[in-house]
Amino acid sequence: xxxxxxxxxxxxxxxxxxxxxxxxxxxxxxxxxxxxxxxxxxxxxxxxxxxxxxxxxxxxxxxxxxxxxxxxxxxxxxxxxxxxxxxxxxxxxxxxxxxxxxxxxxxxxxxxxxxxxx
Numbered sequence: 001x002x003x004x005x006x007x008x009x010x011x012x013x014x015x016x017x018x019x020x021x022x023x024x025x026x027x028x029x030x031x032x033x034x035x036x037x038x039x040x041x042x043x044x045x046x047x048x049x050x051x052x053x054x055x056x057x058x059x060x061x062x063x064x065x066x067x068x069x070x071x072x073x074x075x076x077x078x079x080x081x082x083x084x085x086x087x088x089x090x091x092x093x094x095x096x097x098x099x100x101x102x103x104x105x106x107x108x109x110x111x112x113x114x115x116x117x118x
Contacts, residue, residue: 005066005107006114012063046075050085057086057100058093065100069107082108 020027038045049071056064072082086101093100 003103003106005069005110008062009066009070009111012066046072046077049075050077050081053082053104054085054089054092057089057104058097060093060096060100062100062103065104066107069104069111073108073111079105079108079112 020031038048043051049068053065053068053072056068069082082105086097086104089104090097090101
């Protein structure tokens with residue numbers, strides 16, 4: 001059975017919200033770090049999300065893949081850019097990253113099919 005990445009996204013969002021409400025200063029500081037690191041600079045926000053997606057694949061973090069794939073969809077990243085990012089992740093993470101790269105591509109395709117940026 002195929003994964004429902006949209007349902008996973010909602011589950012991860014609910015859990016993340018609960019953590020942010022209860023996590024205190026460390027979680028608040030982490031959110032500030034995420035926001036600061038994501039801003040356009042020498043690299044665009046989209047480029048940074050592609051980097052984060054590659055790291056998510058190499059580290060085999062399903063929740064990270066879902067979150068960063070959603071950000072990529074919202075930022076208008078193309079399927080070709082996702083595929084090149086997956087290639088870099090496989091280069092750095094080896095065989096297991098090919099499995100998680102396939103997960104990331106399926107997640108992207110499902111999110112785009114459901115409506116870009118939803």
